[in-house]
Amino acid sequence: MERHEQAVTAEGLVxxxxxxxxxxxxxSVADRSQWVxxxxxxxxxxxxxxxxxxxxxxxxxxxxxxxxxxxDLAEHKAVADSAAGVLGYTSWAELDHWxxxxxxxxxxxxxxxxxxxxxxLGELELQADNAYGELAEAQTxxxxxxxxxxxxxxxxxxxxxxxxxxxxESAPKLSEPDEDFLATALWHLLTADEAKxxxxxxxxxxxxxxxxxxxxxxxxxxxxxxxxxxxxRIVRTAEQFLREWPEASTELSADVQSAxxxxxVHENLVAHGLAAATEKFRRLITTDVSHSVSNxxxxxxxxxxAITRGIADVNAGLRRxxxxxxxxxxxxxxxxxxxxxQEFAKLVDEMVRDAPAAKRAEPAAMAxxxxxxxxxxxxxxxxxxxxxxxxxxxxDVRTGYSFYGRENAVGADPDAPAVVTYRNTATxxxxxxxxxxxxxxxxxxxxxxxxxxxxxxxEPAFAPLMLDEAxxxxxxxxxxxxxxxxxxxxxQLIIAAPIRMVxxxxxxxxxxxxxxxxxxxxxxxxxxxxxxxxxxTTTR
Numbered sequence: 261m262e263r264h265e266q267a268v269t270a271e272g273l274v275x276x277x278x279x280x281x282x283x284x285x286x287x288s289v290a291d292r293s294q295w296v297x298x299x300x301x302x303x304x305x306x307x308x309x310x311x312x313x314x315x316x317x318x319x320x321x322x323x324x325x326x327x328x329x330x331x332d333l334a335e336h337k338a339v340a341d342s343a344a345g346v347l348g349y350t351s352w353a354e355l356d357h358w359x360x361x362x363x364x365x366x367x368x369x370x371x372x373x374x375x376x377x378x379x380x381l382g383e384l385e386l387q388a389d390n391a392y393g394e395l396a397e398a399q400t401x402x403x404x405x406x407x408x409x410x411x412x413x414x415x416x417x418x419x420x421x422x423x424x425x426x427x428x429e430s431a432p433k434l435s436e437p438d439e440d441f442l443a444t445a446l447w448h449l450l451t452a453d454e455a456k457x458x459x460x461x462x463x464x465x466x467x468x469x470x471x472x473x474x475x476x477x478x479x480x481x482x483x484x485x486x487x488x489x490x491x492x493r494i495v496r497t498a499e500q501f502l503r504e505w506p507e508a509s510t511e512l513s514a515d516v517q518s519a520x521x522x523x524x525v526h527e528n529l530v531a532h533g534l535a536a537a538t539e540k541f542r543r544l545i546t547t548d549v550s551h552s553v554s555n556x557x558x559x560x561x562x563x564x565x566a567i568t569r570g571i572a573d574v575n576a577g578l579r580r581x582x583x584x585x586x587x588x589x590x591x592x593x594x595x596x597x598x599x600x601x602q603e604f605a606k607l608v609d610e611m612v613r614d615a616p617a618a619k620r621a622e623p624a625a626m627a628x629x630x631x632x633x634x635x636x637x638x639x640x641x642x643x644x645x646x647x648x649x650x651x652x653x654x655x656d657v658r659t660g661y662s663f664y665g666r667e668n669a670v671g672a673d674p675d676a677p678a679v680v681t682y683r684n685t686a687t688x689x690x691x692x693x694x695x696x697x698x699x700x701x702x703x704x705x706x707x708x709x710x711x712x713x714x715x716x717x718x719e720p721a722f723a724p725l726m727l728d729e730a731x732x733x734x735x736x737x738x739x740x741x742x743x744x745x746x747x748x749x750x751x752q753l754i755i756a757a758p759i760r761m762v763x764x765x766x767x768x769x770x771x772x773x774x775x776x777x778x779x780x781x782x783x784x785x786x787x788x789x790x791x792x793x794x795x796x797t798t799t800r
Contacts, residue, residue: 261273265277271283367388367391367394371388442476445476445479446460446472449472450468494522495515497522498512498515499514512525550612553608553633553636554608554611557608560601560655564657567657567658567661571591571593573707574591574703575590577703577707578591580748581699581702581744581749583667583741584667584741586669587670587679588668589665589696590665590668591664592663592664593664594662596661596662598653598654599653600649600650600653601653611632611633664683665700666680666681667680694738695738695742698743698745699742699745702745705725706750706751709721709723720751724751725751726754726755727746727753727754727755729756736764739764743764743768746768747768753765753768753769759774762796763797772790772792772796773789773791774788774789774790774791775787775788
C-alpha cells in the first residue's frame with residue numbers, strides 16, 4: 261500500500277489521499293450492497309435486490325400473521341358478546357320455561373284432537389297419564405332449577421354486596437393497566453398449582469383475597485427495593501458525572517429529580533456522535549499523534565547520529581591534509597543536551613510507557629496522555645518567545661553541541677593532548693582565521709559533495725569550486741596553505757582574484773583569463789582574453 265496514494269486490502273483497510281487509513285468492521289467486506297468496485301454497480305444492485313426480496317417475504321409473513329390474529333380477535337369478541345347477553349338476565353325464571361309450556365300445550369291439543377276424532381279413549385287416557393307424568397317430571401325439574409337459580413341469585417347478591425363494599429373502600433378507580441395487572445396477578449395466584457388449580461367462589465373469596473393482598477404486598481416491596489436501588493444508582497452516576505465535569509454543576513444536580521435532565525444530556529451526546537468522537541479521540545492520542553511524536557523524536561535522534569557520523573567523515577578528510585608542519589586539524593565537539601531536549605525525551609518516554617493502558621481506554625491513562633500531547637502541541641505551535649525558544653532547543657539539535665578545533669601531531673595517539681586548541685578565532689591573525697576556516701570548509705565540502713568518490717576514492721564526486729577574492733586578508737604563506745588544502749581534497753579551483761594575487765594562485769591553476777574593466781563617457785565596459793602568467797606579472 262506504500263506504493264499507492266489510494267489503496268484497499270481484501271480485509272477492508274482503506275488508504276485515502278494524504279496517508280490516512282480507515283477500516284470499518286461494522287459490515288462485512290463480502291456485503292456487496294455496501295461496496296462498489298470501480299464503476300460497475302451490478303453486484304451492488306443484485307445484493308440490494310436480494311435484500312428487497314427478503315424484506316418483502318418477511319412483510320408477507322407478518323401480514324398473514326396479522327390477519328390470523330384479527331380473525332381470532334373477532335371470534336373471541338363474539339364469545340364475549342354472547343356472554344354479555346346472558347348476563348342481562350336477572351332470574352332463572354326467565355329462562356327455559358317455554359319448552360315445558362309448549363309441551364303441555366301440545367299434549368292439550370292432542371287430547372282435543374283425539375276427542376273430536378272419536379279415538380280410543382283408553383288409549384288416549386293412557387297417553388294423557390303419560391303426559392301428566394311427564395308434566396309432573398318437568399315441573400319437578402323446573403322446581404329444582406328454580407331452587408338452583410334462587411341459590412345462585414343469593415350468591416350473586418352476596419358477591420355484589422362484597423364488591424360494592426370493596427369498591428367503597430378503595431377511593432381511587434383503577435386504571436386499565438392496573439386492572440390488567442391485577443387480573444394477571446389473580447390468574448397466576450389461582451393457577452399456581454397446575455395439578456390442582458383454585459376456584460374463586462364465595463366460600464374461597466376471603467382466602468383468595470388475603471393471598472392476593474399478600475402477593476401484591478410482596479411485589480410492592482420488591483418494586484420499592486428495586487426503585488430505591490435504581491435511585492441510588494442514578495445519584496451515584498450523577499455524582500460521578502459532576503466530579504468529572506464540574507462545570508456542568510451549574511445546571512445539573514446529583515438527585516433523582518434531575519434524572520430527566522441527565523437523560524437529555526445523554527441523548528444530545530448520542531445525537532452528536534459522542535461515541536464515534538470518543539473512539540476517534542482515543543485513536544488520535546493512542547495511535548496517530550503518539551506515532552507522530554515518536555517519529556519526531558526518532559528524527560531528532562537520527563539527526564544526532566548524522567552529526568556524529570558527519571564529523572567523523574570530515575575528520576577523516578582532515579587527517580589526510582597537513583595543517584601546519586607535522587600537524588593535522590580535527591573538529592572536536594561536546595554534546596550537552598539542552599534542558600528542553602531532556603524534557604522532550606522524558607515526555608516521549610512517558611507517552612510510550614502509558615501507550616498500552618491508553619489503548620485499553622483506561623480513563624486515567626487516556627487523560628494523562630491527552631494532557632502531554634496538548635502541552636507538547638501548544639509549545640511546538642506557540643508564537644510567544646518562550647515557546648519559540650523551547651521549540652528551537654528541541655528541534656535544532658545543533659543547540660546541544662559545542663564545537664572546537666584540535667591541532668594534533670602527525671603520528672601521535674588521537675587521544676594525546678592537542679598541540680593547539682581553537683575555541684574561537686578571536687586571538688588569531690586574519691590569515692590564520694582564513695586558513696582555519698578554509699580547512700574546515702574544504703573538509704565539509706568534500707564530505708557534502710561525496711567525499712568517498714564515485715570509484716571509492718577520497719575525491720569529491722563534484723570537483724569544480726569557485727572562490728571569489730578568497731584569502732584577500734592572508735599573507736602568501738597562509739593563502740598557499742589554504743589553497744593547498746582545497747587541492748589536496750581533490751577540488752578543481754576556479755579563482756576570481758585581483759592581479760596582485762597572481763603569485764599566490766599561480767601554483768594551483770593552469771589557465772588564466774584576464775578581465776579588463778574600463779570606464780568611459782559611455783559607461784563601464786569589460787574585456788576578457790586569455791593571458792599567460794608572464795603577462796600577468798608584467799601587468800602587475
